[in-house]
Amino acid sequence: MQPTPLATCPCSVVVFASGRGSNFAALLKAQQRGKLPIRIRALLSDKPTAPALLLAENAGVAAAALSPRDYPDRASFDRALFARAAEFSPDLIVLAGFMRVIDAAVIDRWRGKIINIHPSLLPKYPGLRTHQRVLEAGDTQHGASVHFVTAELDGGPPIAQVRLPVLPGDTATTLAARLLPLEHRLLVAAVGLFAQRRVELGAHGVEIDGRVMTTPLCMTDDGMLAAN
Numbered sequence: 001m002q003p004t005p006l007a008t009c010p011c012s013v014v015v016f017a018s019g020r021g022s023n024f025a026a027l028l029k030a031q032q033r034g035k036l037p038i039r040i041r042a043l044l045s046d047k048p049t050a051p052a053l054l055l056a057e058n059a060g061v062a063a064a065a066l067s068p069r070d071y072p073d074r075a076s077f078d079r080a081l082f083a084r085a086a087e088f089s090p091d092l093i094v095l096a097g098f099m100r101v102i103d104a105a106v107i108d109r110w111r112g113k114i115i116n117i118h119p120s121l122l123p124k125y126p127g128l129r130t131h132q133r134v135l136e137a138g139d140t141q142h143g144a145s146v147h148f149v150t151a152e153l154d155g156g157p158p159i160a161q162v163r164l165p166v167l168p169g170d171t172a173t174t175l176a177a178r179l180l181p182l183e184h185r186l187l188v189a190a191v192g193l194f195a196q197r198r199v200e201l202g203a204h205g206v207e208i209d210g211r212v213m214t215t216p217l218c219m220t221d222d223g224m225l226a227a228n
Helices: 022-032 051-058 074-086 104-109 130-137 172-195
Strands: 011-016 038-045 062-065 092-095 114-118 141-148 158-165 199-202 205-208 217-219
Touching: 011 022, 011 074, 011 172, 022 038, 022 051, 022 172, 038 051, 038 074, 051 062, 074 104, 092 172, 114 172, 130 141, 130 172, 141 172, 158 172, 172 199, 172 217
Parallel strands: 011 038, 011 092, 038 062, 092 114, 158 217
Antiparallel strands: 114 141, 141 158, 199 205
């Protein structure tokens, strides 16, 4: 799949992260190098001590954390978090290691504008412990997926995936370490589709260049996304 010329108007992006922020850092680096026509407007977190916040602050990106403990229930927290995101007028919200299930009503109001990166070949292994679950199942392949966020946990339609072989002697730790740089490349490539106004969630599923996809795009060795 050949890239189209970069959009003249940068795509406004808000990133949610709960941890170290390595996927956020990959997006930021791609933006700074001119590889993505995006403008990361903010990094929001549910963890006041998340290292991702410091990464954002050091890069001059607005950073803020809201604590779920300050709200009576999950829905109230989610409404407040997305209200904060809305202050930055995002075209796209990227969940990059954001470790919370979001209220369905909140997601519905942002349909088609939220994507998530998940360390498995969805629909396999939604949720946690994906690397260990791959090993326990005896799978020969592992990978990561970027998908639209819906009310179902990690159940939204996949946009793109990357695969890697499970090697003899692999552990959950070694699998995770080998997959992480591929996750970074996959997320940058998928966000690039949004930045070029090429992908959307239509009435009948994920659409690329106006055509409904039947299978997720696959990332090739050169970091490009291609149809299976």
